[in-house]
Amino acid sequence: MSFYRIIGHDMIKSQIENSIKLNRLSHASIFVGEDGLGKSLFAEELAIKILGKNEIKRYVDIIELKLFKNKKSIGIEEIKYIIEEINKKPYEGDKKVIILYNSDKITETAQNAVLKTIEEPPKGSFIILLCEKLDGILDTVKSRCQIYKLNRLNSKDMKKFLNNKFPGLYEQELNSIMAFSDGIPGRAEKFISSSVLKEIRNITIKIFRKLYDEDINITLEFPNYLFKEKDNWEEILTCMLSYIRDVLIYKETGNSDLIINRDKFQELKAIGEMFSFNKLNAIIDIIGSIREKIDKNVNPTLVFDSMLMKMQEV
CATH class of the missing domain: 3.40.50.300 (P-loop containing nucleotide triphosphate hydrolases)
Structure with a gap:
């Protein structure tokens, strides 16, 4: 063996x-x-x-x-x-x-x-x-x-894992799962079997779209959902970072082939037109600080409220 x-x-x-x-x-x-x-x-x-x-x-x-x-x-x-x-x-x-x-x-x-x-x-x-x-x-x-x-898998090994475990995935599905799993095979398996994690992808991109609309207070619209999924906080933050990375890459290169979340390309393109590089980088910093707070067992409700407020303020 x-x-x-x-x-x-x-x-x-x-x-x-x-x-x-x-x-x-x-x-x-x-x-x-x-x-x-x-x-x-x-x-x-x-x-x-x-x-x-x-x-x-x-x-x-x-x-x-x-x-x-x-x-x-x-x-x-x-x-x-x-x-x-x-x-x-x-x-x-x-x-x-x-x-x-x-x-x-x-x-x-x-x-x-x-x-x-x-x-x-x-x-x-x-x-x-x-x-x-x-x-x-x-x-x-x-x-x-x-x-x-044990460290996270590189993209080559993640692709091999997914092709072995779930043969027949479309290229677009494969890329989306890899983006969400971020090098963690167990997270990829959860994503494929869980409708909740698919919903997280849809909700998190909706948050970015709403951030641009200054007339809407997203701290009233999304905290209940985020709190309900507090056990999936790592997946929520990873998904957000994955979208921002795609937006930054597309803004920098204009090459859609480099985007991992290709099934969300139109939304990502719109987000890239809405936000500057500075604002996107500021949101990355906010997500990083939120991750540290949750790691230290700070109340998830307070953490997500704080995250949404800071994102809308930058």
Whole structure:
């Protein structure tokens, strides 16, 4: 098995395969990256490689722990269960794998509790931690793990992923999905299967059209919709940036072939005629600052209200 389900991340795949060949695979690994980049796929396939299996399926010697629904963190009780499980002998062979999803959500107390197990796991035991950010992982834990950082895919790998996963896409569809997903395969899959994300594309371009009309207060028209889709805030902001990039490119070159969101060309052309380079760049800065605020858990309602007001003021 050679990570055949995973497109891109070639250096990481090669590094792991070499470690396994040389019998130098770390007993504890961290896969870090944004949601949708393939951390779970890496964990599943690595776990199966460790067990010496070839078929993708559930195995009794792969123990998984995920953040419970409606809980914000993984606490000491869940970690005690994992410590107990890892100290049991494997059932089928001589190896066992523990996969800890949402590892950056494990409380500090619980991380300290599992630290000794990470330092000195039972013979034949391997621990794989998955997280979106390393900030939530204690330095003492990180220092004892091999860290693999997953980055967004380049356009070539994204196109390959989409053609493999969804053969038969029209070129226009392909370009729109690539623009929306911004190098994240999981986001592309969500876009294809979700009518909500298609609606986000339509609403966000409508916001830009309305921004130009100074007689309309968009802070009255759009906040309710944005708040309703607050769980998709990353997709909303990514979509906005994608449109602005297309507008800037077209204004600069006049070449519509360079636009990614080609199905929205007429709207983008109109937006380019409405806004100056300075205003478009100012909106990019506003979106960047909004993203930072949401990352810091500022109330989404206040954030979106602020964003729309600032956009209309520039």
